[in-house]
Amino acid sequence: MGISLEQAQAAVQAAHQKSLEIGVKMNIAIVDAGANLVAFARMDDAWLGSLDISIKKAKTARYFDMPTGAIGGLSQPGGPLFNIEVSNGGLITFPGGLPIKDGSGKVIGAIGVSGDTVENDHTVAEAGLNAVAGK
DSSP states (O other): OOOOHHHHHHHHHHHHHHHHHHTOOOEEEEEETTSOEEEEEEOTTOOTHHHHHHHHHHHHHHHHTSOHHHHHHHTSTTSTTTTGGGSTTOOOOSSSEEEEEOTTSOEEEEEEEESSOHHHHHHHHHHHHHHHTTO
16 A cells, blocks of 8 residues: 555655755645655745656656665765666656655655755654654
8 A cells, every 4th residue: 555645744744844944935845656646735935846757756756665875875876876866767866756655665755855954854854754754
């Protein structure tokens, strides 16, 4: 079973709250197991360019069932996944995208966050992930 709308909204809410706590403006996207957008929030004045990036981070995390930052490490020149970011209609290979798993460890969707440093993007994505992971 994929992520439910209720779970996706809980992830968006938790990520939004973390964004407020650390004082950043984010775009937050949740996709289901098929990489289809389920929930999205663009905070007031969040970068317009980050809207697409957040969705692509979520899709990238789901396509490969790993954090986007991990894919970035593998896609450097000379790495085993060099140039992967040009596949699948464009991927994002820096932190801020995380797969979401249910209680049995099955991937049910993913979260993608963009709007600040990749460290803050990842922190906010983790908050959203933690609101629903394992449930």
